[in-house]
Amino acid sequence: MADSGSKIGEDDEVPGRVMENLCQPCLSKDKETVADKFCSTCNEFQCNDCSNVHNVLAILKNHKLMSVKEADVASFSFKMKALDLCDQHQHSFEFFCEDEKKLCCSKCAIVNHRKCHSVVEIEKIAGKITSQISTLGEKLKEAKQSAESIARHIRSSKDQLAQDIKEIQEEVRRMRDEVMRMFDDLEDSVVKRAKTLRKETSTNLTKKQTQNEKHLADVTSYLETIERIFKNGTPVQKYIAEQKMESNVNALYKTIKEECQNLEKVNISFQFDETLKLPPLPITEYVPGQLLLKSIRQGDVYSVNMVMKLTPVSSIDLKKTGDDIDEPFYTGIDFLPDGRLVAVDNRNKKCLVYNEKLEKVGSYQLSYRPFSVVVVSEEEVAITNGDGYNIEFLHVSKCNEISSSRTCEVKTKYYSICLKDDRQFVVGTIDEPRPVRIVSLTGEEHDFSINFPNKSYPIDTSDCTYIKSSDKVVITSTDEHTVFIYDIKTNERVVVKDDQIQEPRGAAVGPSDTILVCSMKTNSIVQITKTCQILSSYKIDMEYPFKVCVSRDKSFLVVANSYIGNRKMQKFKIST
Structure with a gap:
């Protein structure tokens, strides 16, 4: 199991840090790092790692580097790019008219604001009024994300048009x-x-x-x-x-x-x-047919792919207790229709039930190491067997009593499992050239009608989920830092690869059929649209998030991790 690894460093964010003290190349990668240097030629604040490129590339060796403390007012004034100059008179702003909420140079103050009651010097009020620069920065970041989403959407639309012509x-x-x-x-x-x-x-x-x-x-x-x-x-x-x-x-x-x-x-x-x-x-x-051009309004596109927000609801530490022989390791979690949570503990061979507050209310001892679990109906779950070739079905009553109901023998060893429809599962294989297969609720096995690359996934290197509305299979590849999305109808594959996706593991279908993926190395949940674009990434308070599940009404999300000595399970409220 992926339960080993070294701790990732503490968050570098420092309260009160202003934008000018952050490394600007790092900021472009959505990473906040303290700036150590200022390059007057590049006109950028940079951290040591980013500024080292000046010592590598000959073309940059003549750039003037200085420490942040040595960066003088002239450098900053240059960075203002005439923001501090009056458009009308080209004089520096010295006053602020509180009546009209306008910046004024000396001429403006005399000519345009002499009848105003409150024209004050900027130097006297600049340090006394709460700065809104951080709010502006957040708005700009959000605007940048939206602009980038538009750019991705346009590229995707162009690609789709080319594909449409090919299909025609x-x-x-x-x-x-x-x-x-x-x-x-x-x-x-x-x-x-x-x-x-x-x-x-x-x-x-x-x-x-x-x-x-x-x-x-x-x-x-x-x-x-x-x-x-x-x-x-x-x-x-x-x-x-x-x-x-x-x-x-x-x-x-x-x-x-x-x-x-x-x-x-x-x-x-x-x-x-x-x-x-x-x-x-x-x-x-x-022409015996019609050529149609269908256009969807931009607002419709982004109303469907809304960026979700996660609000922590509860969190528990997974410690060894009672009859446990090892620290719990939850390799499978899923929501029951009534909001309870079912989990399987690979290390201690257990199936457990939690209430809405993440309080353990039921437990059942298994005879094998479980891999994954999926809720089949209101009171039935299915579990993949890590020690044998079968899928076991358990009955979970409203009173949290768990009992074995039946077992289906299979010919392939499976790891992850999710529902395809009310009669079939989509299952992830182990060391098989067919990374995913279809298994009926009675144990009949068959393959998807798509062409998979000649690649098999060893244990603990992949996870899969299924998007019912669009008939797509999602496969994560931990070693390749990649998410593969297969369209069953068109037999096409989309490769999603980004710096925000590092050692992806668990996957689930979220709001608006977006794909939620555990990025273990970045300690985050990455949200991918059904058009295969990265919509957002959420840092969470746990190391190596391993498994994720979403409630039936898409209002709650639960994550469990795989980090030895600090295993957790956390619940979040989903909002858009």
Whole structure:
């Protein structure tokens, strides 16, 4: 288990520190570090680590570095960038008109504010009035986050447009190929039928041909007989032949004439129905579909992806007590529908129940080391077995009594588990090329229809969750400092990698289907939008946050950590 590690240093924030005394490169990374140096060339306050770059890059070696204490007024005045000058007269501000709430230079005070009742010197009031600079700084930070969100959204939208065009092209080609397959089938069918008709017609024509050849032979024979008798026969012979042959010749003549009049020219053709006849113009003139451009208002985008706020509700230390053989280590937690919490203790082989105040109200001894737990219904939970190939179902009553109800045998060893729907789980595998699989509530196992990279996750290096509304699987990779989001419908993968995500572990689905990930090394919970953008990061008062779960109504969040000697479980109220 990930229960080892060294303590992360104390928070560097110092009460009362002003912005000019903080390292500005660090601030751009959302990190507050005391400034040790001031570079008049860079026009920045810097900490020792950031200022050391001047000794590395030749282009920076001529920059003028000085200690913060040596930074003179001229440097600061230069940093003001004319903020201290009157726009109208270009004189330094010396007065403040309390009546009109305006800064004044000496000329302004005389010309524009001589009738005002209270025009005071700035030097006399500057130190007496509570400074609002920190509030302005917070507003600017929030504005910066919003602007960055807009930039990310625009980049994402452009990428999506490119992807949409690709999908349109693929759809048209797919339809074309489908139509071609249909016409190939049509060709085979029509040609087959045409050949059958040709065979039947040819048979009839052959019969007629045979009969006609017989008639032709009879005609030829009769002509030869008549010619011989006409040349060599006696009058008596001619008379007899004439009487004898007259009826036969007349019958043959009649038959041949009738057949000649009834001759038919046979041909085979194929004609499309009216619905399939194409016009004599390019198909682009009659596009069989519509090209749609759908636009969502910016306000709608950000109303869906609201930055959540966490307010501490309760916290408990997980200490060894009673019959525990080791310090508790909660590798799985989940909310019951009524707000109670169920947890599994990997070290002490237990399943426990906590009330809304994080007071332990129930406990059940297991025969194996549990890995993870998921609530199946109002009074049933499922637990993955760390020692065997099965998933155990426990009954948790309203009175906090826990009992085993059934066990499903499986062929793969699973770590994390969450609900896919009311009949199936999404489960994270251990040392398998398929990092996630689907298991039914009766133990039937099958795979997602997506292409996973050829990578397996050893024990304690990954976690998974599932977003039901968008049919997406989320996988954290602790070693790669990465969160992978797989879209089941499109078979696409998005890689979320950022300095705010360091050794990600537990994952859960939060408000507006945002993804909440435990970043162990930064001691924070990172919020990722369903469009795969980092929305925010929350520092929490525990080291190595390991597992996270969210209540059914998305109003509460619980986190448990993995740090030896200082294990905790904390509950937060979620607001937006």
